[in-house]
Amino acid sequence: MAKLHSKLIWVILIALLVFIGYLYWLPGQKTDNRRATAAVAVSTSKVETKPMIRSVNSLGTGIANQSIQLIAPTSDFISELNIREGKAVKRGEVIAKLQDVDERARVTELEGILAEQKRQLDRLKNLANTQATAQSLLDEQITRVNTTLAQLNSAKAQLAQMTITAPFAGYLGLRQVSEGAYVSSGTVITTLDDLSTLRVAFSVAEHYLADIKPGMPLTVTNAAYGNISFAGKVSAIDTRLDPITRTVTVHGALVNDDVRLRPGMLLNVKLELDNRIAMQISEKALVPQQQKQFVYRVNENNTVSQTEVTIGQREPGWVEILSGLEEGDEVVVEGIQKLRSGITINRVGG
Incomplete structure (x- = not known):
């Protein structure tokens, strides 16, 4: 009798444990079923075609497009200074002049000598037509004329250096000298910038x-x-x-x-x-797997399917899609971690 009573107690205890386990298992099963059927909250965006600028x-x-220092080509006094600091000047406009009395006198002297030598040359040319002995004199005079002409050209070049002009249109910088000052060769007078x-x-x-x-x-x-x-x-x-x-x-x-x-x-x-112009999606939509790129594309019934895409150029926040998607396709950009193919989604946010 005692043995039967002990077996009955064990049967009751086992049945009680099974019942308690069932009570714990049933709510969890219902929760798992609800989780399996609940939609996942995600944010989505559509594939866009727009300019892609890579920079x-x-x-x-x-x-400056052109920039020089205007310097004194020789040593002398500044007789004229036309510097308007920061103002525009035209090409060829006179910026400064150095004292050029000696240079002008030298040019005038050589012009007079050259004129006289040319008159003598003309007389010798006429004489050479009738006297053969005058040919040597003619040659000597031609040499004198050419020599004087070269000296005159050199003197004119030196005279021209005494006038400093703008070689191109631009803006003058700060004045470095004053009118009447004695400047040495190479002294900076001002700057000129185009x-x-x-x-x-x-x-x-x-x-x-x-x-x-x-x-x-x-x-x-x-x-x-x-x-x-x-x-x-x-x-x-x-x-x-x-x-x-x-x-x-x-x-x-x-x-x-x-x-x-x-x-x-x-x-x-x-x-x-x-x-x-390129087809683009948000970089956040990409799901890299090994050497490939995937996205979760949204289907008509609000389920998603994992789709492989080929990407091109990238720019901050965006990536070019070369294949795998069409313009207007909808892809998931946030909440990707909870997705797999076939899952139903619920769009939230922007």
Whole structure:
């Protein structure tokens, strides 16, 4: 009897444990079923076709299109000075004159001598037609005329040096001398800069060398003008690279009619390497697996399917799609970690 009673107790205990386990298992099973059927909250976006601009940024320095120092070619007193600092001058305009009394006198003297020698030359030419002995005298006179003519040309050149003119149109810099001062040969009088076009010199890594060509568009900004951009084009590419930095120097040209940009300015350069229409998606939509790229494309019934894509160029936040998607396709950009093919989604956010 006691043995039967003990077996009954064990049966009751086992049944009780099975019942308690069932009570714990049933809610979990229901939760798993709900999880299996619940939609996953994600954010999506559509494949867009829009311009893709690939560019490279660099720091550059402003350079005048033409820039020279106007110097005294010889030593003498300054008799005239026409420097309006910071003002525009035309090509050929007189900037300064040195005292040229001696030079003018020398030119006048040689002009008189040359005139007399030419008259004597004319008489000898007439005489040589009738007297053979006059030919040697004629030759000597021709030599004298040529020698005097050379001396006159040299004197005129020296006289011309006493007048300093602008070799091109531009803007005068600061005056370095005063009228009446005695200057030595090589003394800087002022500077002249052609600012109608400003060149910008900047360096680009050799990685981009094959992509850069003259005429490519670029823009520059400067701290003095905030977010205002100045447009220009690549004008020249150096034939040599810096062997230390492995960069190539590029020159750009910018129209500067308002003279807001100045030589020596630090300029932020953005060089546009490529600008074309391309099909693009957000970089966040990509799911890399080994050497391939995938996205989760949204189907008509709000389920997703993993789709392999071929990508092209990248730019911050966006990537070009070469194949695998069509314009207007919808892809998941956030919440990808919880997805697999066939899962139903619920769109949230923007």
